Amino acid sequence: MGRVTTADLWHHYGRVRAERDHAVPDSFRWSWSQVDGPGAEVLGDLAGKTVADLGAGAARHAAHLTVHHVPARIDAVDASPAQYAMATALYGPLAPRLCLVHRDVVAHLHAHPGAYDVLYSVFGALDFTDPRTLLAADVPARTPDGESATLRRWVLQEYVWTKVLDEAGFAGIRVEELPAGEGSRAATALLITAERSDAPV
Numbered sequence: 001m002g003r004v005t006t007a008d009l010w011h012h013y014g015r016v017r018a019e020r021d022h023a024v025p026d027s028f029r030w031s032w033s034q035v036d037g038p039g040a041e042v043l044g045d046l047a048g049k050t051v052a053d054l055g056a057g058a059a060r061h062a063a064h065l066t067v068h069h070v071p072a073r074i075d076a077v078d079a080s081p082a083q084y085a086m087a088t089a090l091y092g093p094l095a096p097r098l099c100l101v102h103r104d105v106v107a108h109l110h111a112h113p114g115a116y117d118v119l120y121s122v123f124g125a126l127d128f129t130d131p132r133t134l135l136a137a138d139v140p141a142r143t144p145d146g147e148s149a150t151l152r153r154w155v156l157q158e159y160v161w162t163k164v165l166d167e168a169g170f171a172g173i174r175v176e177e178l179p180a181g182e183g184s185r186a187a188t189a190l191l192i193t194a195e196r197s198d199a200p201v
């Protein structure tokens with residue numbers, strides 16, 4: 001029987017970069033490589049909007065939007081204690097416009113129905129939260145002690161995303177495949193946008 005663990009499997013993610021790079025990023029990229037492809041314009045004009053980043057990690061994307069796109073507020077939500085601590089150390093001073101929230105996104109959104117104008121996720125909670133218990137795949141990870149572990153990740157095909165978003169009442173569903181870029185760890189990414197104006201999120 002497998003060992004049940006509650007270890008923070010995001011303990012190591014972004015840690016090396018967080019030690020040397022404390023800057024607010026100059027750009028926002030949706031692609032896996034983070035060097036090219038579409039940017040924050042995908043989200044529309046954020047001026048005065050209330051925004052949430054679902055699975056924000058160290059909150060680099062949210063910090064960029066806070067500084068360069070003057071939203072009313074961005075809530076950078078993440079369930080990982082390690083990621084929340086990293087985000088706090090890096091971007092805590094951007095409060096109150098940037099609000100770091102240590103919570104599971106499902107619980108957070110249920111607690112704040114209709115609170116947001118714009119929601120986004122960059123390889124974040126949408127990837128790691130069961131949309132309909134479909135297409136599970138395990139991703140290697142490490143506990144803080146260095147032990148091997150796995151994470152469940154839902155890598156949905158375009159038609160499945162379209163179907164589950166449509167069934168959840170979203171309209172204007174657009175899917176764009178972003179090229180992989182260079183490098184041995186390059187991967188293509190799906191950029192998915194949709195709107196739901198008649199129901200709270």
Ligand SMILES: C[S@@+](CC[C@H](N)C(=O)[O-])C[C@H]1O[C@@H](n2cnc3c(N)ncnc32)[C@H](O)[C@@H]1O
Pocket residue numbers: 010013054055056057058059077078079080083103104105106121122123124125126128129
């Ligand atoms: C691959 S990281 C991406 C982080 C960040 N968006 C980035 O691009 O650097 C995935 C993040 O999603 C967070 N996450 C996954 N499922 C979550 C959930 N249900 N609620 C809140 N955060 C979640 C993890 O804690 C982790 O920080």
